[in-house]
Amino acid sequence: MTVIASGKGEFLPPDPDGFRAYVRDHKERRLVNKVITAQEAVSRYVSDGDYVAYDQNIAVRGPASLFREIIRQRKRDLWLAAKFTWTDVSLLVAGGCVSRVDVGWMESGPVINRAVKEGRLKLIEWSNGALAYRLLAGSLGVPYLPMRYLGGTDTFEQSGAKLTEDPYTGRRVCLVPALYPDVALVHVHQCDVHGNARVFGAGVSPLEMAMCSKKVIISTEEIIEPEEIRRQPQRTTIPYYFVDAVVHAPFGSYPGSTPGLYGADLEHWLEFAAAQVQNKTDEYLEKWVHSMASHEEMLEKRVGEQKLAMMRQSETVREGYYE
Amino acid sequence: MSEPAVGKAEGTLSFTDIEATICHIAHIIEEDKLYFVQMAGAPLFALLLAKRLRAPGVGYVVEEGAVAPNPIFPLPRMMLGASRSHYRAVAWTSMNMVDAHAALGFMDYGLLAALQIDQFGNFNSTFIGGTYDHPERRFGGPGGANEIASQCWRTLIMTKQQKRKFVHKLDFMSSPGYLDGTPGARERVGLPSGTGPYRVITEDAMFGFDDETRQMRLIGLAPWATLEGVLAEMEFEPLIADKLERMKAPSEEELNIIRAEIDPGGFSTSRGKWMTVDAATGLRAG
Incomplete structure (x- = not known):
């Protein structure tokens, strides 16, 4: 195959055989109880230097309680897949956890701009779709996939994509390297103790991500009986053997919404936005993360039952999710 | 209803540049x-309207x-x-699935917004200003725009009628238009054939692209806009259609729907440049 042009962006080298060997040696095949605390899950499965992917974002069904636990444990040098993200990248950068970001889309306020200017943060260009597609390639166990975009742009130049001559048609096609993250974080509506997880609603790429990541942490609004999973197998998004840890996290996307269950807390985002502008994210993190031992303590002491009730009330739609 | 669309003066309408677009x-x-449609925000508002x-x-x-x-209006x-x-969709799928629908x-x-655009769309x-490694101001990135602008048959791009938006040279080409404008430029880099930008829409004007040269061409003006005024807000000079279409002004009904149902509270649409026009003629009032 003739390579016509190559982007100069750094990329996590795809290693399908390395991934297979990891699966062979590390992934649990049995139906065992995987429920542990967020503290244990992050401590055991997120290491400094890991490549971390997550589904959705801090606005909608993102694994926000796990973001805060990562910050609380002061994980360092993470490489994030920022596809379809929002202020979550800024939050993790403000927490000092991130050194590289593969960019699809992210909120890019003062935190990101400062970190880039000071050379603390390296960005690599992709797009939302390209990152989801790289996860799809990973989920198929192959080293790359061809696709019909990225070519011709500066985004291509700053990515790890390649323009090649397709050996079948003789036409030109872009290739992107498969992504095999170290860690996937997925927040779901329901999950059993074995890790059979249900996402209700549109989902970005929860299944692809869970399939191709070495370590998979599910946080779930609700833990349901394995029997319930088997009664409605079609509702399972992620089967158990991809999953390493199940964390019970009601309001796990706080301050974001989990569609069908609760709406978002807009006031909280304004507080984070103000902290960014005023260069006071350390104070924000102290209040919401470091001074709190857990997600549960934060919900109790910082959010409060009244706010949680309002968030539940503000979600008026259950149809399609639970009905 | 959050605020009346009718301006203070009798028979006038006031709206922002974003609402007009x-x-x-x-x-x-x-x-x-x-x-x-790319994410939430003005492009989606236009479709929903x-x-x-x-x-x-x-x-x-x-x-x-x-x-x-x-969707259920008012939107949150x-x-x-x-x-x-996402209410009463026909299917809830995934990013790879809808991107494949476009690839097929x-x-x-495709309906998108841009920070900066050049004559080939x-x-x-x-980012804006500086270099890639040392940007003056970093923005969010292409998001889904690259795959949408590459794979949909025709792309509609909204931006503001400002000189810093219509530039000779982009600070960074996040997503493709007709690239260098030469025949087959998109196909040479692997993009599906027969695709490309179709319209560029601002508060003041609408542009198309020449079938041969792929250069941007002014094809329509808002009732309140002038040719000179639009050209003054562009770094490059576009082609100009022989006959310029006179676009319609926003109606009171449209503005009411934007403000009360699509973007209640004006979170996105109330910020920007305000203008007041005569409701009957669309010409600037006051």
Whole structure:
């Protein structure tokens, strides 16, 4: 195959055989109880230097309680897949956890701009779709996939994509390297103790991500009986053997919404936005993360039952999710 | 209703540049086509305005995988991925799934916003000023714009009528238009053939592209806009159609729907440059 042009962006080298060997040696095949605390899950499965992917974002069904636990444990040098993200990248950068970001889309306020200017943060260009597609390639166990975009742009130049001559048609096609993250974080509506997880609603790429990541942490609004999973197998998004840890996290996307269950807390985002502008994210993190031992303590002491009730009330739609 | 659309003076309408652009786009939405709309925000507002007022059956997909939803109005202030935004879709899928729908040629139009655009419809959403390694101001990145602008048959791009938006040279080409404008430029870099930017829409004007040279061409003016005024707000000089279409002004009904149902509270649409026009003629008032 003739390579016509190559982007100069750094990329996590795809290693399908390395991934297979990891699966062979590390992934649990049995139906065992995987429920542990967020503290244990992050401590055991997120290491400094890991490549971390997550589904959705801090606005909608993102694994926000796990973001805060990562910050609380002061994980360092993470490489994030920022596809379809929002202020979550800024939050993790403000927490000092991130050194590289593969960019699809992210909120890019003062935190990101400062970190880039000071050379603390390296960005690599992709797009939302390209990152989801790289996860799809990973989920198929192959080293790359061809696709019909990225070519011709500066985004291509700053990515790890390649323009090649397709050996079948003789036409030109872009290739992107498969992504095999170290860690996937997925927040779901329901999950059993074995890790059979249900996402209700549109989902970005929860299944692809869970399939191709070495370590998979599910946080779930609700833990349901394995029997319930088997009664409605079609509702399972992620089967158990991809999953390493199940964390019970009601309001796990706080301050974001989990569609069908609760709406978002807009006031909280304004507080984070103000902290960014005023260069006071350390104070924000102290209040919401470091001074709190857990997600549960934060919900109790910082959010409060009244706010949680309002968030539940503000979600008026259950149809399609639970009905 | 959050605020009356009718301005202080009798018979006038006041609106922002973003609201005007949303209305211009809503006027050209075709009910019998499929649209791929980037995230939440003004491009989606434009489609929803058309859907709400005169094209209820128009189908669209969004990046996170909702297919042909019928949103509940008023939409929540944080509409991205919200249950009311995805209500009564025909399917809830994933990003790879809807991107594949575009790759297969099912998406007639992509609907996007740009920070900067050049004469061939290439556009920037990555950074402004400085260099890639040392940007003056970093923005969010292409998001889904690259795949949408590459794979939909026709791309509609909204931006503001400002000199810093219509530039000779982009600070960064996040997503492709006609690239260098030469025949087959998109195909040479692997993009599907027969695709490309179709319209660029601002508060003041509408542009198309020449079939041969692929250069941007001014084809329409808002009632309040002048040719000289539009050209003064562009770094490059576009081609100019022999006959310029006179676009419609936003109506009071459209503005009311934007403000009360689509962007209640004006979270996105009330920020910007305000203008007041005569409701009957669309000419500037006051």
